[in-house]
Amino acid sequence: MAVTLYVGNLPWTVTEDELAETFGRVGRVGAVRIIADHVTGRSRGYGFVEIEGVTLEEAISTMDGAEVKGRRLTVGPARPRPPRH
Numbered sequence: 001m002a003v004t005l006y007v008g009n010l011p012w013t014v015t016e017d018e019l020a021e022t023f024g025r026v027g028r029v030g031a032v033r034i035i036a037d038h039v040t041g042r043s044r045g046y047g048f049v050e051i052e053g054v055t056l057e058e059a060i061s062t063m064d065g066a067e068v069k070g071r072r073l074t075v076g077p078a079r080p081r082p083p084r085h
Contacts, residue, residue, distance in 0.1 A: 002030050003056040005063070008046040008074035010034065018068070019049060026062050027054035048078050 007019065016032040023029050034047035051059055056077055064075040 002050050002052045003054070003059060004078040005049045005051065005056075005059055006046065006074075006076050006078045007049055007063075008076075009071050010043060010045050010047060010073070011069040011071045012043050012045065014043070014068055016047075019047065022066065022068055023049045023051055023059075023063065026051060026059055028052040 005023075010019070014034070016034050019034065020029045020032045023032075028051065030050040030052055032047065032049050035044045036042060037044055054062075060075050060077070063073060066073050066075075
């Protein structure tokens with residue numbers, strides 16, 4: 001079963017492919033989404049990674065604090081999106 005992780009403190013220049021490669025050492029990466037500002041298109045510094053073959057706790061303990069392009073990632077469980085009205 002896949003788990004979805006919140007990934008914060010991303011460098012502005014990191015790509016979804018680079019993030020997938022980083023998390024690929026923990027398990028099979030299903031989907032990666034870096035959130036971008038809808039006006040500028042620039043990364044907002046956080047995203048989500050869906051990963052299989054590992055528990056939520058294992059993924060967080062392994063990847064929280066991992067360094068990507070000189071920045072330490074903040075990794076935690078993704079919360080469900082609130083309903084839009």
